[in-house]
Amino acid sequence: xxxxxxxxxxxxxxxxxxxxxxxxxxxxxxxxxxxxxxxxxxxxxxxxxxxxxxxxxxxxxxxxxxxxxxxxxxxxxxxxxxxxxxxxxxxxxxxxxxxxxxxxxxxxxxxxxxxxxxxxxxxxxxxxxxxxxxxxxxxxxxxxxxxxxxxxxxxxxxxxxxxxxxxxxxxxxxxxxxxxxxxxxxxxxxxxxxxxxxxxxxxxxxx
Amino acid sequence: xxxxxxxxxxxxxxxxxxxxxxxxxxxxxxxxxxxxxxxxxxxxxxxxxxxxxxxxxxxxxxxxxxxxxxxxxxxxxxxxxxxxxxxxxxxxxxxxxxxxxxxxxxxxxxxxxxxxxxxxxxxxxxxxx
Numbered sequence: 001x002x003x004x005x006x007x008x009x010x011x012x013x014x015x016x017x018x019x020x021x022x023x024x025x026x027x028x029x030x031x032x033x034x035x036x037x038x039x040x041x042x043x044x045x046x047x048x049x050x051x052x053x054x055x056x057x058x059x060x061x062x063x064x065x066x067x068x069x070x071x072x073x074x075x076x077x078x079x080x081x082x083x084x085x086x087x088x089x090x091x092x093x094x095x096x097x098x099x100x101x102x103x104x105x106x107x108x109x110x111x112x113x114x115x116x117x118x119x120x121x122x123x124x125x126x127x128x129x130x131x132x133x134x135x136x137x138x139x140x141x142x143x144x145x146x147x148x149x150x151x152x153x154x155x156x157x158x159x160x161x162x163x164x165x166x167x168x169x170x171x172x173x174x175x176x177x178x179x180x181x182x183x184x185x186x187x188x189x190x191x192x193x194x195x196x197x198x199x200x201x202x203x204x205x206x207x
Numbered sequence: 208x209x210x211x212x213x214x215x216x217x218x219x220x221x222x223x224x225x226x227x228x229x230x231x232x233x234x235x236x237x238x239x240x241x242x243x244x245x246x247x248x249x250x251x252x253x254x255x256x257x258x259x260x261x262x263x264x265x266x267x268x269x270x271x272x273x274x275x276x277x278x279x280x281x282x283x284x285x286x287x288x289x290x291x292x293x294x295x296x297x298x299x300x301x302x303x304x305x306x307x308x309x310x311x312x313x314x315x316x317x318x319x320x321x322x323x324x325x326x327x328x329x330x331x332x333x334x335x336x
Binding site: 130 | 242
């Protein structure tokens with residue numbers, strides 16, 4: 001059921017809660033009265049001032065994150081009203097989530113696909129891509145059979161170089177708008193990242 | 208998260224771990240994965256001429272629930288006909304192992320692996336005849 005048009009709209013969209021002036025989406029402060037705003041529905045890209053794109057410079061993500069984090073830090077609101085303290089907290093939480101999602105290439109790809117209506121994971125759905133699964137199984141077996149830390153390192157080195165290659169084709173597919181191939185690559189990266197993560201635990205169990 | 212005793216039992220003493228000859232005519236192989244967690248599961252069946260599953264093996268790389276689900280699946284399908292094995296539902300596996308809601312997808316994976324192995328066997332039998 002759609003509620004739009006049924007419920008009376010009390011305020012214009014993105015009107016500042018304090019002075020009523022319009023506030024652009026993803027803007028943490030009212031341009032008119034400088035009050036901190038609720039985080040709202042902005043996506044992670046616009047929150048950090050980026051277009052929806054896979055190719056992002058990690059240094060730039062970091063810079064924008066720290067700039068905003070400084071302005072939104074709860075310490076700066078310690079003497080403000082409870083409402084402003086609560087809003088700055090909410091802003092800081094959304095900002096952290098945006099930062100963590102965009103900094104990790106895999107999470108960024110999953111998120112970008114989700115914004116286009118494509119779910120990569122999702123419970124209860126099974127992958128049946130034979131080439132992808134065969135590669136995953138083969139590397140898993142190699143890891144399980146590794147008997148020394150140098151053998152584990154070899155598997156990890158292979159997984160890392162595969163993951164680098166996938167990240168680079170992922171970028172090509174996203175810029176070409178080929179979301180189907182981008183989804184396949186994202187799945188491969190899920191498996192490779194998981195393997196690299198599990199290899200860390202495995203490394204502790206071998207000599 | 209606490210695993211049920213049955214999950215722990217299958218995890219510590221998995222039944223039927225291993226591989227069958229993928230190329231053999233009487234062997235069907237199902238390979239499935241869970242995209243959300245990066246699990247991968249291989250389940251193989253060896254089928255007699257009259258359509259009975261004589262042997263089943265699995266190899267699963269994933270969490271305890273995924274390992275327990277596939278271990279239980281191989282136990283259940285052994286000695287069953289293909290048609291019987293096909294009717295096994297993930298809900299039965301989940302219920303038997305008392306899987307929590309967040310681990311239901313592991314039982315789905317096991318059901319899909321059984322179906323994929325049967326489909327692979329049937330596809331092979333078809334090309335043979």
